[in-house]
Amino acid sequence: MKVFSTGLALSTALTVATLTLTVPMTWAQDGLFGAYDPRQQEDLWNEAIYLQSSGQHSEAIEKLKRAAHLSRINDGLNAKSQLPYLRAEIVSHRALEQLAMADERQAYLSRIESTTIPSGPEKVEALLAQAEWHQYALLQNIDEEEETTARMGKAWNFYRRALNESIATYGEESEALIPALEGMVRAQYLLAGHRGIGAAMPGKMDRDATNYAAGKATFKRGLSVLVAMQQLNRDSLGVSREIQAEDLLRMGDWAWWTGNRMNAISFYQEALSLANGENLAESEASASEENALDTANDELEIDAESTPTSDAPETEISNTEPAGTIAPTVSTLNADVQKGLSEVAKLQDPVVEALEDDAGQPESEMAASSTEPYPAFRILDIPVALPAVPGFDPVLDIKQGEPAEGDLVVSFNISATGKAVNLERIQFPLVEGTRGPERVLRRLKKMRFRPVFEDGKPVESETITWVFEPKHWAMPGSVATEAST
Numbered sequence: 001m002k003v004f005s006t007g008l009a010l011s012t013a014l015t016v017a018t019l020t021l022t023v024p025m026t027w028a029q030d031g032l033f034g035a036y037d038p039r040q041q042e043d044l045w046n047e048a049i050y051l052q053s054s055g056q057h058s059e060a061i062e063k064l065k066r067a068a069h070l071s072r073i074n075d076g077l078n079a080k081s082q083l084p085y086l087r088a089e090i091v092s093h094r095a096l097e098q099l100a101m102a103d104e105r106q107a108y109l110s111r112i113e114s115t116t117i118p119s120g121p122e123k124v125e126a127l128l129a130q131a132e133w134h135q136y137a138l139l140q141n142i143d144e145e146e147e148t149t150a151r152m153g154k155a156w157n158f159y160r161r162a163l164n165e166s167i168a169t170y171g172e173e174s175e176a177l178i179p180a181l182e183g184m185v186r187a188q189y190l191l192a193g194h195r196g197i198g199a200a201m202p203g204k205m206d207r208d209a210t211n212y213a214a215g216k217a218t219f220k221r222g223l224s225v226l227v228a229m230q231q232l233n234r235d236s237l238g239v240s241r242e243i244q245a246e247d248l249l250r251m252g253d254w255a256w257w258t259g260n261r262m263n264a265i266s267f268y269q270e271a272l273s274l275a276n277g278e279n280l281a282e283s284e285a286s287a288s289e290e291n292a293l294d295t296a297n298d299e300l301e302i303d304a305e306s307t308p309t310s311d312a313p314e315t316e317i318s319n320t321e322p323a324g325t326i327a328p329t330v331s332t333l334n335a336d337v338q339k340g341l342s343e344v345a346k347l348q349d350p351v352v353e354a355l356e357d358d359a360g361q362p363e364s365e366m367a368a369s370s371t372e373p374y375p376a377f378r379i380l381d382i383p384v385a386l387p388a389v390p391g392f393d394p395v396l397d398i399k400q401g402e403p404a405e406g407d408l409v410v411s412f413n414i415s416a417t418g419k420a421v422n423l424e425r426i427q428f429p430l431v432e433g434t435r436g437p438e439r440v441l442r443r444l445k446k447m448r449f450r451p452v453f454e455d456g457k458p459v460e461s462e463t464i465t466w467v468f469e470p471k472h473w474a475m476p477g478s479v480a481t482e483a484s485t
Helices: 002-022 025-033 040-053 057-075 080-095 099-116 121-140 145-170 175-194 212-236 241-257 261-275 282-295 350-354 438-446
Strands: 408-414 420-427 452-454 457-459 464-468
Touching: 040 057, 040 080, 057 080, 080 099, 080 121, 099 121, 121 145, 121 175, 145 175, 175 212, 175 241, 212 241, 241 261, 261 457, 408 438, 420 438
Parallel strands: none
Antiparallel strands: 408 420, 408 464, 452 457
């Protein structure tokens, strides 16, 4: 009997030890520290991060909520100490695709950040992160129809405020301005895409019916941001000729994507001049910008393929600027901030007002005067899917590697006008249900590509083969069978 009791005691001890290791540490901490002891927050944080890393986001959210609750109890309702917990909670909501809840927490996070973060680098990062969320929400199409316009304004304004804060923090000639300017470029693509201007965009965002009258103003606003970034790189940061050419390519991409082909070719040809080792004089450098702003959308091309044919009903919103959002009403900053955009200032864009030149101030030349050719480099030798903008996912996610059974495999060429032509179905899966790989083909036809150039002119590309996985079209539970043509 004594042996039995000893064995039972040992077994009980081992069970208790095992439970102690597996039970959340916070139970013991409650007894050790007290229910509201702030020392629990660090352990809750560590547990939440571990749960996130292992994909247990629902459990992580509970830990983070408790840590934030302790922060508010101990430090106040608007405590800055809760910011890391809120941000991590939003990450988990996004991972779980609980976007409505993430949006609610993001709004609360913005209120706390606005009252607790002073001007400086941390403020810039917070504004950029808020803008990124609204960009993501637009691409995921989480809003009701009437709310989309307001979110467009929020995305633009957060990027604009980040630019203003960056200028105040780092100065008007700093590389630290680039992230905000990059975001403003994305905001202009979003606005144009929603209005039916331009070609296919990534994500699920609905498009309005095309408004030809809005095309010219839309193109000018987007170009003004790209010009600001180009001149910052060229005149203040002294970037390499390769980066200068890339800036010109991006200006050409914006014009090409919005249907302004003549303006786009002018930008592309200037980039080719740099790539060929030529020295681009000041007058030549500004000529295409002036022409683009003067003739924007005079010959806007919006054909049947670029007109949206979504599976969902089209969103209908007003094409006028929403008051207090995207409308260009920002007051001018300090006079010493105004540089580089004297011609573009006529557009009355917030970016223009922030980085405008004094009248008569000459632009720096794109390269030092020299009679010797510069080293050449290659550009415009392969087609590029647009919009090729940092921070955007591709319009279609291409599978890398060998195709599997059930994948869609197509070949095509990119025409001189940047469209997918000569489309051939190499492997075309048959699926049960209404959603099939035709969705991918329709989206591919709506895309625009930066074309290949030869002898300074766009030409048709060589044959391209792309592979797409069923995730682009398959409904949950659908069964796919493969058929080739």
